[in-house]
Amino acid sequence: MSLAFSVSAVDRESRARRGSFMTRHGRVETPVFMVVGTRATVTGLDPTDLARVGAQVLLGNTYHLMLRPGIEVFRRVGGVHGFMGWSGPILTDSGGYQIFSLSADRTISEVGATFRSYVDQRMHVLSPERSIEVQSAIGSDIMMVLDVCIDSRSDEAATRAAMERTHRWALRSLAARTDPAQALFAIVQGGVVPSLRVESAGFLADHPFDGLAIGGLAVGDSRAQREEVTHESAELLPADRPRYLMGVGTPPDLLHAMLAGIDMFDCVLPTHLAWQGTAFTSTGRVRLTRGPSSSVDAPLDAACGCATCERFTRAYLHHLFKCSEPLGPRLVSLHNLHHYHSLMADARREIEAGTYAAWARTKLDAIDRHEHSARRLGRTA
């Protein structure tokens, strides 16, 4: 296995663990939050910005990048790192989720998926082998296998069929990899059926994937189901490889999942909410477009040391959003990503000290209290 993942500390009262692994573009300290940069860019931020907020790993997307700029560009320039100017590690998702959620005019068979491009309206094929070929050209440090995503509310027979095809595709992906220095993660499926999750984790753990991901969540399931599957699946995954919970989530989601021993996360929330004017702060979420922010001549978060909080007030950010000025989303993106990365850095320290569980519960209580009090007071800030 190519990542040389090692665990340096385990929390005293939970399964939370502190580790690291090595990629061709540097070491990654876990647990890690990875920043979503679907189209070889994180909306409005450049690689210097990302390094400043503490980003370790960026996430690209095979489906989007194969359509634009296309595999030929990556072959020509030698991969996505040079193309976008990011010299740190990059993980690429395989496109399985996009085939499920985005593609119009798609057919999925044992061979792979056929779908119409939103760029040039032509038909494209995304098979397990093609996904690996594209990810090889992209030159990501960690590739994901193409998986079959279905709605969590599908019946058990359909969920089993999708899981079994995901397994066959995972083995085809492994066989298609040409450069073992590019790590390859498999994706555990099985919907919200515990026995299927056990079966999927067991099957994939028997093969030499460099890491294992929990997929197929946040597609019709409830938050309670999601947490249950996360905890059960994390326990089933081998301890010697990184565990990656795909597409999750809010700060409480991360705190919970780390308790279960998850090592890797990605989520669009910090940047997505920033573009809507919502900031994460140490005292709860702030919706900058709302009136109360207009008179706050203090930083977004007094406890934050990010480049936004060091320089600008909530009143100014409010003004930028009211004017639809692009500096607003940019400054809040910087803040939100700094908030996420600080949370992860704190979590890593607490795990090292063996005090993670108590710390995480205090954090979760505080967030709960802020959100509850915001609801109770009808606060609009």
Next chain:
Amino acid sequence: MSLAFSVSAVDRESRARRGSFMTRHGRVETPVFMVVGTRATVTGLDPTDLARVGAQVLLGNTYHLMLRPGIEVFRRVGGVHGFMGWSGPILTDSGGYQIFSLSADRTISEVGATFRSYVDQRMHVLSPERSIEVQSAIGSDIMMVLDVCIDSRSDEAATRAAMERTHRWALRSLAARTDPAQALFAIVQGGVVPSLRVESAGFLADHPFDGLAIGGLAVGDSRAQREEVTHESAELLPADRPRYLMGVGTPPDLLHAMLAGIDMFDCVLPTHLAWQGTAFTSTGRVRLTRGPSSSVDAPLDAACGCATCERFTRAYLHHLFKCSEPLGPRLVSLHNLHHYHSLMADARREIEAGTYAAWARTKLDAIDRHEHSARRLGRTA
């Protein structure tokens, strides 16, 4: 006069001059290009970015800022500098041009303009005194008098009437100023009628304005008319005060106007065109959305040392624009503003050396050649 403007060098073969003046927020080296930040922000860029591209002075707009965030905010926080985090000089336009070009439902009388706010649909009054009151609250280093803008194609009687009202308003503005540390510039009007321009410049020069601006251009006039008025007006303006050509222009416009002895410029072009994907380069304009850029694995401009050219290729910028990613306009804005400020820094050096005229003509020829060759070849880059 509050700016203590002084001229340190005059070009050997033109009226181009090198000078400087002092504001409450620092010294300004002239000739200077001022960056347009209408709503207390330069689209997508923060003050650190602006300092890095070499910006000396930012331009705010009284009309827009009085509507949002409103004068009360500036009174509360002590002005626009702290509000937007820019510690260098700021000039505010008076709103005269916006009343002319933007306002629906407006009436203009000797007292001032009444117009409907695009923010809250209420009626507002912008008189010479009110404009000064708002600019005082904004705390700009240089205020502009409220002027009467009309279409350059208006007849001579209408042009004279607008000019004469502009003069009366200028004197009312001067009388309304409370803090002489805030400089105040008058605006020469008179359309494209030479005798009126002479009259306007003569009238305003007789009063203790800290600088004189040439207004009322680019409102229906041709490029040739604009250049003629600029040259004639510049000659009429007193040598002991800065001459500001409002809202102009392209790099050739700046090069020409400096030959005539203009000291100050502002224009939205570098940022406005950046948002459309057009970059200024040493070999002509590049339209990044066009096909040819997709295969250029080299910087936008090999001769440029900006943060964009140092880090990204044209192919990557093309990709960002094709994906409508906000990083594209941001990176090209940084480049375009760097391009403008480099041009101005070069011009200042050439004037000091006494070689400006020859240098400017070589520059103008080169730009002309690039644009001509782009047209001749039907180039789409």
